[in-house]
Amino acid sequence: MQKLTIGTRGSVLALWQANHIKNLLETQYPTLLVELKIVKTKGDKILDVPLAKIGGKGLFTKELEMLLLDGSIDLAVHSLKDVPVDFVEGLGLAAITRREDVRDSFLSFKYESLESLQRGARVGTTSLRRVMQINALREDLDCQSLRGNVQTRLQRLENGEFDAIILAQAGVNRLELKGIPYIRPLEFMIPAMGQAALGIECREDSECVEILNFLNDKNAVFETHCERAFVRALNGGCQVPIGINASYQEGSLKVRAILGLPDGSEILKESLESEVASIKDCEYIGITLAESFLKQGAKVILEKAQNWQF
Numbered sequence: 001m002q003k004l005t006i007g008t009r010g011s012v013l014a015l016w017q018a019n020h021i022k023n024l025l026e027t028q029y030p031t032l033l034v035e036l037k038i039v040k041t042k043g044d045k046i047l048d049v050p051l052a053k054i055g056g057k058g059l060f061t062k063e064l065e066m067l068l069l070d071g072s073i074d075l076a077v078h079s080l081k082d083v084p085v086d087f088v089e090g091l092g093l094a095a096i097t098r099r100e101d102v103r104d105s106f107l108s109f110k111y112e113s114l115e116s117l118q119r120g121a122r123v124g125t126t127s128l129r130r131v132m133q134i135n136a137l138r139e140d141l142d143c144q145s146l147r148g149n150v151q152t153r154l155q156r157l158e159n160g161e162f163d164a165i166i167l168a169q170a171g172v173n174r175l176e177l178k179g180i181p182y183i184r185p186l187e188f189m190i191p192a193m194g195q196a197a198l199g200i201e202c203r204e205d206s207e208c209v210e211i212l213n214f215l216n217d218k219n220a221v222f223e224t225h226c227e228r229a230f231v232r233a234l235n236g237g238c239q240v241p242i243g244i245n246a247s248y249q250e251g252s253l254k255v256r257a258i259l260g261l262p263d264g265s266e267i268l269k270e271s272l273e274s275e276v277a278s279i280k281d282c283e284y285i286g287i288t289l290a291e292s293f294l295k296q297g298a299k300v301i302l303e304k305a306q307n308w309q310f
Contacts, residue, residue, distance in 0.1 A: 001207045003033040007064045007073035010038040011149040013171050017198055018077045020174075021097075021215070028214055037073050039063050061201070065091055068203055075202040075212065080194030080224060081168075083201070085232040094209045095200040096224055098217035100170035102196040102245060103185040104130060107172070108164040109157065112182050117141060121163040124153065128241040128262045128305065130166050133189045135264030143262075150175060170196035190243030190258045190269075193227035222248040222282045226255060229286030234259070234298060241305050246282070251275055253282060257289055259298055262308045268296050 004025065008018035015036070022034045040063070064076040065088050080096060087093075111117050114134070124146030125131060131143045146153055146162065150171055157165050157180075169185050177183070197220045202208040223246040236242045236259075243258040253276045260267030270292060276282050290298075 001032070001211060003035070004075065004208070004211075005035050005037050005073045007037050007039050007067050007076040009064075010040060013150055013175060014077075014079075016174050017079065021077050021198065021200065024215060025211075029211070037067070039067065065201070068201065074206065075200055075208050078199045078201060080197040080199035081192040083194065083199045085193075085228045087201075090204055091201055092204050093199050094202045094206075094212040095215035096217065096220045097198040097200070097215050099196040099220045099223070100173055101185065102191045103169045103187065104189045104191060104195075105167050105169040105172050106164055106182070106184040106186055107154075107157065107167060107177075107180050108182045109180060110182075111164055113184050114138065114141075114164070114186065117163055122161070124156065124162040124165040127166070127192070128308065129192055129243050129258075130189065131262045132241040132260050132264055132267065133243065133258065134166075135262065136260070136267055137188065137264075139264060150177075154180070168195055190256055191245045193231050193242070193244045194224045195245070197224055199224075219248045222246070222253065222276065222279065225279045226253060226282040226286040229283035230255075230257060230290045231286075233287045233290035234293065234302065236302060240302055242302075244286075246286070248276070248282075251277065253285055255285060255289060257293070259293060259305075260301060261305050266301050266304075268293050268298055268301065 006018050006022060008014050018036050025032060025034050061078060061083060067073045068076060068091055106114050119140045120142055122142045122144055123134060124144055126146055134141060134143055146165055153165055156162060172183060200212050200215060226246040227244045230244045231242060241260055241262055246253055246255045252273060254273045256271035258267060258269045270289060272289060274285050276285065
């Protein structure tokens with residue numbers, strides 16, 4: 001293979017991610033020509049509606065997947081947390097990269113922390129998962145939907161439309177955001193499945209599968225397979241209030257998970273630790289944890305959450 005075309009969304013963060021993979025490929029294969037093709041997805045076009053209202057499977061991936069299938073691009077670089085747990089036939093993940101910081105992050109120009117916000121302070125986020133966990137901690141805050149790319153969100157924060165916003169710490173780090181007085185990782189908040197990893201998607205019959213193999217990180221692969229198995233077993237998507245984070249180290253997998261209603265009134269939360277030696281072991285742990293949640297009424301809670309107004 002002499003040339004590869006990477007499909008990517010056009011935001012600054014998406015382009016950083018695509019160029020990061022481009023650079024790694026060119027370093028690994030010096031004779032390989034790699035180019036980018038920018039694609040605007042449904043999630044990028046509809047910015048005046050909360051994600052949960054339009055959050056069907058493939059919100060940020062469908063258009064890229066169509067180009068993969070027709071051969072217009074060879075691979076697509078995604079934030080793994082945006083990738084649905086079920087793939088279009090013929091497509092799959094060829095690589096899952098080493099994770100950045102998995103935590104969510106508090107950003108504000110005026111307030112040092114979530115705890116220091118005044119009653120009724122406006123907190124911007126796209127995620128019902130984050131809203132749920134914020135409301136469980138501080139139900140007096142006003143969580144509001146905040147769409148757009150990172151730069152748009154920061155501008156609205158600086159303009160005073162919000163007292164604080166919540167972003168993924170991975171994006172903060174990758175873009176090396178500066179000029180914001182208060183940036184605080186949120187230790188209490190359980191991240192989304194796949195958060196801080198990049199997922200590289202391609203056709204299952206493509207030469208890219210072998211070419212991209214060097215990008216796989218064992219820890220990230222083990223962790224995210226557990227997380228995605230948990231969400232799949234719950235029949236949850238990217239835009240429902242589910243948090244799941246697995247951490248693999250020296251043969252041991254630690255997992256913590258949460259789901260509930262966005263107002264924090266009903267929440268299930270659990271954690272476990274187990275020895276693992278394979279991807280199947282990790283997926284089994286995710287499924288086992290999901291079954292425990294289902295026995296506690298998770299299905300009813302998630303059905304309520306899907307109809308939530310935000």
